[in-house]
Amino acid sequence: NAGVTQTPKFQVLKTGQSMTLQCAQDMNHEYMSWYRQDPGMGLRLIHYSVGAGITDQGEVPNGYNVSRSTTEDFPLRLLSAAPSQTSVYFCASRIRASSYNSPLHFGNGTRLTVT
Amino acid sequence: GESVGLHLPTLSVQEGDNSIINCAYSNSASDYFIWYKQESGKGPQFIIDIRSNMDKRQGQRVTVLLNKTVKHLSLQIAATQPGDSAVYFCAETPRDTGRRALTFGSGTRLQVQP
Numbered sequence: 001n002a003g004v005t006q007t008p009k010f011q012v013l014k015t016g017q018s019m020t021l022q023c024a025q026d027m028n029h030e031y032m033s034w035y036r037q038d039p040g041m042g043l044r045l046i047h048y049s050v051g052a053g054i055t056d057q058g059e060v061p062n063g064y065n066v067s068r069s070t071t072e073d074f075p076l077r078l079l080s081a082a083p084s085q086t087s088v089y090f091c092a093s094r095i096r097a098s099s100y101n102s103p104l105h106f107g108n109g110t111r112l113t114v115t
Numbered sequence: 116g117e118s119v120g121l122h123l124p125t126l127s128v129q130e131g132d133n134s135i136i137n138c139a140y141s142n143s144a145s146d147y148f149i150w151y152k153q154e155s156g157k158g159p160q161f162i163i164d165i166r167s168n169m170d171k172r173q174g175q176r177v178t179v180l181l182n183k184t185v186k187h188l189s190l191q192i193a194a195t196q197p198g199d200s201a202v203y204f205c206a207e208t209p210r211d212t213g214r215r216a217l218t219f220g221s222g223t224r225l226q227v228q229p
Contacts, residue, residue: 101208
């Protein structure tokens with residue numbers, strides 16, 4: 001199993017551009033989520049999904065959209081990038097949303113710079 | 116608001132010594148805690164977890180201690196090795212958020228001196 005795969009690893013955008021960060025997992029996990037990590041801060045939850053067709057907002061959802069059309073994929077969309085969205089983005093999954101006492105599995109991140 | 120935090124941003128230890136990384140949490144509704152290790156350029160990697168009905172849990176060279184009375188969590192690493200150098204995060208799952216999200220601390224950097 002590859003686990004959680006994120007693409008691209010690095011991306012530079014200009015303010016106002018849009019893009020999609022890809023996330024795929026091959027562990028048949030129901031629960032998937034997106035976090036952002038900023039210097040000196042812990043990871044903050046952006047959006048999450050407890051299964052295909054179901055998504056919900058996390059702590060910092062503004063400026064981001066998500067969809068979950070399949071169990072495997074959970075893309076994160078930036079509709080109009082802003083410098084405040086410069087960050088490292090991590091996708092994470094676990095087997096079920098209700099399996100709260102099982103750990104999240106993280107991808108290796110996408111480093112996004114918005115100029 | 117309530118949050119998970121860490122006492123020390125950077126911890127420097129000698130190779131072979133034991134390391135102790137501390138974490139304070141304030142959400143009494145949390146009942147599951149995890150320690151993650153993050154190496155440069157990688158995503159957080161699960162180390163060990165503990166439920167609130169336990170005080171101690173041991174893994175390979177690592178031990179997590181939970182003191183619910185003072186809302187304190189610690190990670191002990193025995194015989195610290197250079198490969199242990201990384202940033203360590205504690206995280207909690209609060210019952211009052213439906214346990215659907217983890218709340219992370221800001222991290223402690225462990226530096227192992229050879």
